[in-house]
Amino acid sequence: MIGVLESVIRGLGNGSVYALLALGFVIIYKATRVISFAQPALMLAGAVAVSYLTEVTGFYLAVLLAALLIAGVALGIERVAIRPMVGRPVFVVAIITLGVDVVVRVVVNGFIGRDVRQMGDPWGLHQVALGPLVVQQRWLAMLAVTAVLVTLLFLFFRHTRYGLAMRAAAFDQETALAQGVSVGAVFALSWALAGFLAAIAGMFVGTGQGVEQLTWIVALKALPAIIVGGLDSLGGAVAGGLTIGVVESLFQSYQGEFAPWLGQNFAVVTPYVVMLVVLLVRPYGLFGTREVERV
Amino acid sequence: MTDTRSTAKAEVPDTPAGRSRRPRGRPLLYTSYTQDMALLDTRAKKIWTGLLVLLALSLSVVLADRSLEVLAGAYVLAIGAIGLNIVTGYAGQVSLGHAFFVAIGAYTAAAVSGPRGGEHLGLGLAEIWIWLPAAGLVAALFGVLVAPLATRLRGLYLAVVTLGLVFLGEHVFKEWDHLTGGPGVGREAAVPQLFGLPLDQDGFATKEQQLYVLMLVLLIVFAVAARNLARSRIGRAFSAIRDRDIAAAVIGVPLTRYKVLAFGISSFYAGCAGGLFYSISGYVEPGSFSLLLSVQFIAMVLIGGVATVSGAIAGALFISLLQPITRSLPELLPIVSADTTVTPNVFQVETVLYGLLIILFLVFEPRGLFGIWIRVRTYWKSWPFSY
Numbered sequence: 001m002i003g004v005l006e007s008v009i010r011g012l013g014n015g016s017v018y019a020l021l022a023l024g025f026v027i028i029y030k031a032t033r034v035i036s037f038a039q040p041a042l043m044l045a046g047a048v049a050v051s052y053l054t055e056v057t058g059f060y061l062a063v064l065l066a067a068l069l070i071a072g073v074a075l076g077i078e079r080v081a082i083r084p085m086v087g088r089p090v091f092v093v094a095i096i097t098l099g100v101d102v103v104v105r106v107v108v109n110g111f112i113g114r115d116v117r118q119m120g121d122p123w124g125l126h127q128v129a130l131g132p133l134v135v136q137q138r139w140l141a142m143l144a145v146t147a148v149l150v151t152l153l154f155l156f157f158r159h160t161r162y163g164l165a166m167r168a169a170a171f172d173q174e175t176a177l178a179q180g181v182s183v184g185a186v187f188a189l190s191w192a193l194a195g196f197l198a199a200i201a202g203m204f205v206g207t208g209q210g211v212e213q214l215t216w217i218v219a220l221k222a223l224p225a226i227i228v229g230g231l232d233s234l235g236g237a238v239a240g241g242l243t244i245g246v247v248e249s250l251f252q253s254y255q256g257e258f259a260p261w262l263g264q265n266f267a268v269v270t271p272y273v274v275m276l277v278v279l280l281v282r283p284y285g286l287f288g289t290r291e292v293e294r295v
Numbered sequence: 296m297t298d299t300r301s302t303a304k305a306e307v308p309d310t311p312a313g314r315s316r317r318p319r320g321r322p323l324l325y326t327s328y329t330q331d332m333a334l335l336d337t338r339a340k341k342i343w344t345g346l347l348v349l350l351a352l353s354l355s356v357v358l359a360d361r362s363l364e365v366l367a368g369a370y371v372l373a374i375g376a377i378g379l380n381i382v383t384g385y386a387g388q389v390s391l392g393h394a395f396f397v398a399i400g401a402y403t404a405a406a407v408s409g410p411r412g413g414e415h416l417g418l419g420l421a422e423i424w425i426w427l428p429a430a431g432l433v434a435a436l437f438g439v440l441v442a443p444l445a446t447r448l449r450g451l452y453l454a455v456v457t458l459g460l461v462f463l464g465e466h467v468f469k470e471w472d473h474l475t476g477g478p479g480v481g482r483e484a485a486v487p488q489l490f491g492l493p494l495d496q497d498g499f500a501t502k503e504q505q506l507y508v509l510m511l512v513l514l515i516v517f518a519v520a521a522r523n524l525a526r527s528r529i530g531r532a533f534s535a536i537r538d539r540d541i542a543a544a545v546i547g548v549p550l551t552r553y554k555v556l557a558f559g560i561s562s563f564y565a566g567c568a569g570g571l572f573y574s575i576s577g578y579v580e581p582g583s584f585s586l587l588l589s590v591q592f593i594a595m596v597l598i599g600g601v602a603t604v605s606g607a608i609a610g611a612l613f614i615s616l617l618q619p620i621t622r623s624l625p626e627l628l629p630i631v632s633a634d635t636t637v638t639p640n641v642f643q644v645e646t647v648l649y650g651l652l653i654i655l656f657l658v659f660e661p662r663g664l665f666g667i668w669i670r671v672r673t674y675w676k677s678w679p680f681s682y
Contacts, residue, residue, distance in 0.1 A: 035451045081654055091389050094451060096657050098590060102650035106643045223455045263470030272459035283447045293541055
């Protein structure tokens with residue numbers, strides 16, 4: 001039982017990283033109706049930026065600077081590659097973000113090189129005792145930071161002018177435009193927010209084991225998370241991320257014992273299995289808005 | 296144009312279908328429905344297509360064996376790209392899972408043609424006319440199995456689900472080493488043997504020449520079949536679904552049936568392409584069926600031209616020839632290195648080019664290479680006027 005609880009806490013830790021990435025996907029989706037496949041590249045870039053800055057400024061300042069830097073990069077991408085495509089079919093824009101992802105990742109890989117880069121984080125692989133449970137500090141850090149960020153984000157959407165503008169633009173772009181909301185600014189802000197969150201997520205992915213060229217695959221697990229939660233639901237993104245994390249962690253711990261015929265590393269693909277199962281039951285995810293078909 | 300056609304029809308009501316002659320010097324005047332629907336509807340198209348096929352055949356004698364091998368691979372990828380174009384271009388169902396179906400085709404072909412009782416799974420049927428349809432059919436079966444999900448989902452939900460398919464497939468292929476040889480090891484691919492004649496060994500021509508002609512003939516067969524499909528009732532149903540699926544359903548197109556059909560046919564093409572592609576190199580490794588392969592196929596379709604067969608072929612040729620060109624870069628540009636450990640190396644340049652080309656084509660010429668060709672053609676047709 002203690003093993004199960006420890007596994008769940010690890011899952012919640014990893015899941016909160018998926019939740020951060022998923023929030024980025026959903027924020028961009030709500031503003032522009034496009035899934036940005038560039039998130040993995042931004043996450044990797046964030047982790048690499050932290051690993052370089054941490055040697056200069058120390059860890060905590062490095063995280064903040066890297067997140068702001070990646071938010072700036074995301075702003076640039078939005079301005080150069082996405083804004084000219086307003087009004088084009090969403091599939092086309094999604095494929096463009098796929099192209100952006102490939103390009104940015106190659107550039108970032110140049111900074112990584114062949115070795116593993118360390119984050120210089122204070123948690124490492126240290127463990128801490130929570131009553132009878134022994135868990136790694138970094139899982140708790142992930143969970144705590146994500147909880148704070150999610151709270152701030154929800155406060156931002158509910159209580160600020162810009163949050164209101166973003167909600168209005170997500171609801172109906174033309175009406176929002178007519179009310180004086182700058183939809184272009186909303187697009188830019190959504191990309192910047194997504195970049196910011198992706199950089200923080202990247203830093204957490206890099207804690208403990210460091211960051212290498214293949215780390216970007218982790219960000220793709222946020223895709224099942226948003227599909228499970230529903231593409232246009234912020235709460236769904238958090239719920240989906242945590243679900244995916246916990247399921248993956250449980251499979252990691254117990255699949256070898258109870259279902260060895262599924263093969264080694266089956267845990268890596270469990271997010272996609274969960275996604276398929278949820279979609280068979282609910283085609284718009286757990287909290288997604290059902291698309292109304294009108295003629 | 297349509298007016299002219301209808302009056303012409305009215306004047307000659309009993310023109311036998313297909314026999315009607317076109318007035319000289321008026322290549323765009325159609326006097327019968329069959330003429331309008333013909334695969335090659337103008338004389339210029341007939342002549343140029345014939346010349347292109349002749350040119351492609353004559354290349355097998357002219358070019359060096361190394362180049363022939365690259366081109367043969369490009370033709371096979373073109374078959375796969377046509378397949379993706381059927382489901383994504385004509386029917387409008389975004390699929391990022393093409394690599395998965397290609398993998399199924401490659402392993403079915405390898406298992407059917409592989410030696411019986413060997414190290415890997417094999418049935419010992421090396422004849423190409425057995426393993427090629429088998430590869431296509433098994434892949435099509437998986438396509439049909441996936442399709443029910445696709446009929447419930449729209450747009451980007453579908454894209455993410457097909458993306459998940461690639462990852463699930465990659466896991467299965469890496470684990471099932473009796474079939475695939477396991478990651479990093481791989482197994483022998485399908486043997487192209489035609490009526491007892493092994494085409495992958497030097498026979499009455501060199502190995503590369505035989506494979507080149509085989510792939511060219513197969514590409515022509517698959518391309519004609521796809522063109523034919525696109526102009527048929529099924530093709531029109533696909534386009535209707537792509538343009539507006541609710542409207543299509545209202546005018547009586549059964550959505551589920553046609554979406555399943557689109558996935559089935561597309562996967563059949565992908566399976567055949569998978570079986571054939573690895574028979575050229577003679578070796579399959581389970582790591583090669585990653586997301587990158589799917590992205591390459593999407594790049595071929597987008598760069599070539601969405602919903603055109605000739606565009607898909609052009610795109611496949613373009614992407615495949617990009618590789619030898621970037622590989623020769625280090626000799627021209629000393630900054631770019633052929634060594635993978637140095638930072639600006641050819642592989643990085645190649646990957647960046649894929650990404651940049653996709654972005655540039657989508658921003659500046661969404662119709663792809665085919666669109667460029669249309670522009671050039673229209674320019675000369677209407678010269679000296681600009682419209």
